[in-house]
Amino acid sequence: MMVTSKRRFFQRDQNVGFLFTLPFTIGFFVFTVVPIAYALYYSLTNYDVLTPSVFVGLNNYINLFTGDAVFWQSLRATTIFSLVSVPLRLMFALFVALLMLRPSRLSSLYRAVYYMPSIMGGSVAIAIVWRRFFASNGTLNALLGLLGISSSYAWLGHPNTAMLSLILLDMWQFGSAMLIFLAALKQIPQELYEAADVDGAKRSARFFRITLPMLTPTIFFNLIMQIISAFLQFTKCYIITEGKPLNSTLFYVVNLYYQAFKYYHMGYACAMAVFMLVLVGGITYIMFVTKKRWVYEV
């Protein structure tokens, strides 16, 4: 009986889809649903991995928002980083994509050169280079020396310039955004520009009235994805500045990592993770709600 009903289930052709997607179903449950349930549960406890967890109610959340200056510092640093680096990066990506649009025999080489940093930018190797680049005896000061400016300024030792070095690293990796813009630019119908020419439109009008509106869906997509990924940065901060000086460049995830794996405040770190989930979800939600206002859709 059991066997026949089972057989009948999979004989209905469509139901086989369930079987094919089964790995994902299991994986999603085990590697995403369970951890999120864990995060919700452990965020209500004190837990240091070694001794059993102690239920403390909303204490972790209350501490997070009222008693933890470092948490606010990390939130501030990450917000500044995301809000400065992402728009700059996108603007730069668009600017270079517009330059690349011009047909030339060398364009594929140029594209490769500009794209190269962005495939390696997240690696530890580049982070180490960056750290030495901005050191007081590093490359930047040496290059300034060539210009006759003798400097031993510790770029990473001062809050503003330390943040600047991280932002520069992020901007340097504009390559993938550039490629996405380039693909989108090529899809704008040429008739629009021809019509504009007939009407005697200036270059600036062509850009602001045709190119930019036609690109808004792409800009929108990039904005969401990159603000979120900027918010989740870890390696750069962890290796280049370690959050110094005075926590001015302490990124949220690095703070989360320290709480969990340096101080073993697992419960507290879970509360931070839950807050991060709410925040990332919130950013995405706001972006989608306001999307209609400024995204031109065909």
Place this chain on the structure above:
Amino acid sequence: MLNHETRWSKIVYHTLICLMGVVMLYPLLWMVMSSFKESKTVFLTANSLIPQKFVLENYANGWTGFGGTTFATFFGNSFYIAILGTIGGVLSSALVAFGFARFHRFPMRSVLFSCMLISMMMPFQVVMVPQFIWYKKLGLVGSYAALILPRFFGEGFFIFLLIQFMSGVPQELDEAARIDGCGNLRIFLKIIMPLCVPALITCAIFSFMWKWEDYLAPLLYVKGTRNYTVSIALKLFCDPASTSDYGATFAMATLSVVPTLLIFICLQKYLVEGISTTGLKG
């Protein structure tokens, strides 16, 4: 006159692009060239790209690694994790994508599809701490299984990309095969998979590069110098306790980006296509 102007604008254009290109590549060039300088002169000659004396000793020194474990082990570990994870991730994602792309009415399909989109957007950083607690209970901490095993259950981004690609494969091919007596599994293996090779390559490239570069996950789950990946080992050069052999540091840093660079050079077409069509981050 007009001809003259376009030639000038051409020169200005190419000069501008090349100058910016030099700035773009400078940090990379600096890393590579520093690895050929005598270690003690790296920062004395930081303003120059060309080594005063061209040496290879940094590579030999760096390769010896830490505490008796050489970089051969670290590279082996990284390749092992990245390759196995990539195989698992791409194959399982293809299987799941086939389920979504070819079957439109099965129980819970729309719920599962939403879950797939959620898993695509769900950052590792959000689940890393609770996942660590969970893996500790499962006994996965300190083993590569924590890094590799989850890959065998499909990855949101790749599932999404492959669904899009498979939807472009004509349904008539499936039907023809079905009439010839092919079952679903054979349709998947003999018809869909061969036609999806370009998309599979794109997924494999991204998967490999992300896993090769990954630092955070190995930092949590890899224990003991012998099991370190290249990225974890590189960080040891930065630790205050280690001797600051900058030549060796840059030599190993250079080697660590070689696999990425080779993929970039050989498979650029797939990379560029993958990014432009899906907006996957490189």
